Amino acid sequence: MSASKPGTGLRVLFVGGSGVISAASVARAAALGFNVTVLNRGVSAERTVPNGVEHLMADVRDPAAVRHVLGTRTFDVVADFVTFTAGQAAAAVELFGGKCGQYIFISSASAYQKPPARLPITESTPLRNPFWQYSRDKIACEDVFTAAYRQDGFPVTVVRPSHTYDPTRLPLLFGWTDVHRMRAGLPVVVHGDGTSLWTLTHTADFAVGFVGLFGLNAAVGEGFTITSDEVLPWDAVYRAVAAAADVPDPALVHVSSDTIAALAPELGAGLLGDKSHSVIFDNSKIKRFVPDFGARIPYSAGARQIMAWHIDHPEARVVNPEYMALSDRLAAR
CATH class of the missing domain: 3.90.25 (UDP-galactose 4-epimerase; domain 1)
Incomplete structure (x- = not known):
């Protein structure tokens, strides 16, 4: 991986890849020339995998099935859109540890302190949500990935989108x-x-910031908010x-x-x-790492x-x- 803007040809695996947030990122990564593979169960008819993108079908909740379809392959970037609990995060660390140069976990901006003590919300805002189990589970996932990074060098990058739509x-x-x-x-x-x-962040805008993190060594071990400024x-x-x-x-x-x-x-x-x-989010950090990012829609x-x-x-x-x-x-x- 490069510390500067990555070039084309990176091997990227999207785990998920057909959702509201992920589909536009798959399309952008493919358009930029990355070697893109999508791994999911193949059940979504609403958003199809773009032409030229490899589509592998397996349930990520079945590690044996994933190992079977991936074999000995490794990836420069794994983008995880479907981990929601600490147990699933631990399984992901075991499944992809040593097999990727960067593992990008999609958390949630709802994990930030609620109600927020101050605005705007930044990456240093505490993670605490006593109201919503979904958010608490995402925080628990972050804890698992962060511990794996600190203890074993698992190359995680955390991304926290807010309300992203297509x-x-x-x-x-x-x-x-x-x-x-x-x-x-x-x-x-x-x-x-x-x-x-x-x-409200359009998924096409989110994709610019998200894909811009691919292959950035400096982003490993870091967390990023990616939202519109509107x-x-x-x-x-x-x-x-x-x-x-x-x-x-x-x-x-x-x-x-x-x-x-x-x-x-x-x-x-x-x-x-x-x-x-x-909620008002400060996107200064993602803009420093990905100068092309700016919510334009x-x-x-x-x-x-x-x-x-x-x-x-x-x-x-x-x-x-x-x-x-x-x-x-x-x-x-």
């Missing part, structure tokens, strides 16, 4: 159901008072979607996150552990991409009757 994903509480309600003139629930600040109150996020859906004045109603969590526990952890807190443009994708994919325009009823109940409060 054209298939709406950031609204109830997804397409909320767009339907906007167009029907029905009240649409926004958590809190709509003024808490949020950061910060929006939640009301502005909803209004951007409404504008893209040709709804000039959506009927937004505000309901406390605690109330939503009480009536919809499946949504509560993500609200109380992440979205209900204002504002959410107003991203929202139009999302709406265009949904127009082309009617199967995604699902109005959930349970969400309709829940929205009515919440709005009535």
